[in-house]
Amino acid sequence: MISHSETLELLKKAQNGDENAKNLLIKENTPLVKCVIKHYKMKGIEYEDLFQLGCVGFVKAINKFDISYNVKFSTYAVPMILGEVKRYLRDEGYIKVSRSIKHQANEIKKFIEKYNTKHSITPSLELIAKQFNMDIQDVVFTLDATRLPVSIYDSLDNDDSTSLVEKISNDNENIDSTLEKITLKNLINKLPPKERKIIILRYFKDRTQMEIAEELGISQVQISRIENKILKDLKSSFL
Numbered sequence: 001m002i003s004h005s006e007t008l009e010l011l012k013k014a015q016n017g018d019e020n021a022k023n024l025l026i027k028e029n030t031p032l033v034k035c036v037i038k039h040y041k042m043k044g045i046e047y048e049d050l051f052q053l054g055c056v057g058f059v060k061a062i063n064k065f066d067i068s069y070n071v072k073f074s075t076y077a078v079p080m081i082l083g084e085v086k087r088y089l090r091d092e093g094y095i096k097v098s099r100s101i102k103h104q105a106n107e108i109k110k111f112i113e114k115y116n117t118k119h120s121i122t123p124s125l126e127l128i129a130k131q132f133n134m135d136i137q138d139v140v141f142t143l144d145a146t147r148l149p150v151s152i153y154d155s156l157d158n159d160d161s162t163s164l165v166e167k168i169s170n171d172n173e174n175i176d177s178t179l180e181k182i183t184l185k186n187l188i189n190k191l192p193p194k195e196r197k198i199i200i201l202r203y204f205k206d207r208t209q210m211e212i213a214e215e216l217g218i219s220q221v222q223i224s225r226i227e228n229k230i231l232k233d234l235k236s237s238f239l
Contacts, residue, residue, distance in 0.1 A: 002028050007073050014062050033058055036081045057084030104142050187234055195230050
């Protein structure tokens with residue numbers, strides 16, 4: 001698992017044309033790409049084609065990412081990967097957009113335009129969700145399910161090349177919790193078997209440190225030390 005600082009360094013090199021850096025980023029984030037595309041396995045498209053689409057979206061994320069967004073690169077990359085897959089499925093006729101979703105997307109677009117005109121700034125996803133009493137992920141889906149120019153990975157208008165995802169608030173609490181869960185799952189899956197088991201038992205099976213220590217045949221102090229190290233590493237990955 002490469003650190004956040006290492007990822008940023010590789011991103012700089014990749015954006016300057018270093019193919020080795022780009023390939024390393026793709027290799028290190030392959031589990032993330034697979035985690036995102038697995039939800040589309042039953043959409044009538046070969047898995048390898050899905051994976052290639054996911055990689056195309058990931059490379060686009062590499063090229064467009066800016067450190068000033070103040071979000072984790074993996075968090076930024078997920079909607080780019082999703083966007084590439086959904087766009088293909090939509091264009092090829094695998095996804096049918098209902099009238100209600102199209103209507104909702106149009107209403108959101110009108111709100112964005114009015115808000116932009118009045119405040120000279122694009123509303124955040126959180127503000128849009130609050131305005132329409134929707135979850136943030138539902139806003140993302142609604143916009144992304146149509147061909148409107150307010151897709152999270154497309155520019156907002158002809159005069160502004162900035163995409164909606166680039167307008168997301170810098171406050172980490174505003175980041176789509178679904179994306180954080182995907183990122184966290186990816187990080188946990190990269191842990192060594194022993195460390196992964198400790199985290200799963202502690203936080204998903206609600207086991208005490210003493211119970212885990214007895215099962216693994218080590219001391220409670222060792223469990224505590226290992227757990228603290230894992231949590232510190234995971235926390236640094238979200239900063």
